[in-house]
Amino acid sequence: MQDMIKRSVLLDMIYDAINTAPAALARVALYVAQDPEIVLGLSVAELAHNTDSGSASIVRFCRMLGFSGFREFKIALSGEIERARALDLAQCPNVLTLPPKLAVISTALQNSIAATARTLDIARVQDLAMGIRSARRVDIFGMGPSSVCADIVAMRLLWQGFPVHSPSSASMSHSLARTLDPTSIAIGISSSGVTEETKEFLEIANKAGAQTVAITTRLDCPIAQIADQVILVSSPGSWPEPGSASHVPAVVLLSEYLSRCLQE
Structure with a gap:
């Protein structure tokens, strides 16, 4: 029981830092939350590079969590990972019968949904729901696997009777954005x-005066810097692989929660 208390406290502090810590430390927290295990193999310099921060920020992040430095933090994080893995196996014994590669993917996708649920900015989703209720039109766009996400969110809203467009091509989306x-x-x-x-x-929607919202896994990215509002979801791994649809389950969670907010 004591180990479970320690585990929840440490993870809660990391997740809380995503939304409450200064920008550089928040990026570190998001990186760690998305894939804690990969952090164990990184040096301070490597983690600083991957999070677009400095080595001093990594040290400040560790001290903010109550550790003297990065090494102590990694030791504690390693213990958390092992305890979480043991707990998952105890609760889901059938995972032992899965092929190892399939088990890894299944666990990663489940973890991305759980991480999104824990870190989702509820207030922003509720604000988006309020905006959708009064909007004349809602346009949703994504490329590649993210186009699937756009279709999922659009279809959910269409079934609830909202005026939504989800263009399948970039040229069409850009043309329609000019009419917002x-x-x-x-x-x-x-x-x-x-x-x-x-x-x-x-960018085109911004120039037209529309309210813009970015749904992504990163705070420090171009679309997040352009949009009026940013809603973060979690993706398995430190950075999504090109062409991977691993972030789709997290967007499904967001879509269903947005739908519930619109029903209230």
Whole structure:
């Protein structure tokens, strides 16, 4: 029981830091939360590079959590990972019968949903729901696997009777974005946050006066810097692999929660 208390306290502190810590420390917290295990193999310099911060920020992050330095933090984090793995196996014994590669993917996707649920900015989702209720039109766009996410969110809203467009091509989305106005909402979805077509979609919508929302896994990305509001979801791994749809389950969670907010 004491180990479980320690585990929940440490993880809660990391998740809380994503939304409450200064920008550099928040990036470190998000990186650790998305894939704690990969952090164990990194040096201070490598973690600083991967999070676009400095070595001093890594040390400050560790001390903010109550550790004297990065080494002590990694020792504690390693213990958390092992305890969590043991707990998962105890609760889900059938996972032992799965092929190892399939078990890894299954666990990663479940963890991304759980991490998204824990770190989701509830107030921002509720604000988005309020905006959708009064919007003249809602345009949603994503490229590649994120286009699947756009279709999922759009279909959920359409079934609830909201005026939603989800163009399948970048040229069409950009053309339609030019017809938006301050009574409209433009939602751009990009797991990496660097998709040029999605960035342009939000830029055009901004110029048209629409409220813009970015759904991504990163705070320090181009679409997050352009949008009026940013909603973060978690993706398995430190950074999503090109072409991977691993962030789709987390967006499904967001879509269903947004739908519930709209029903209230």
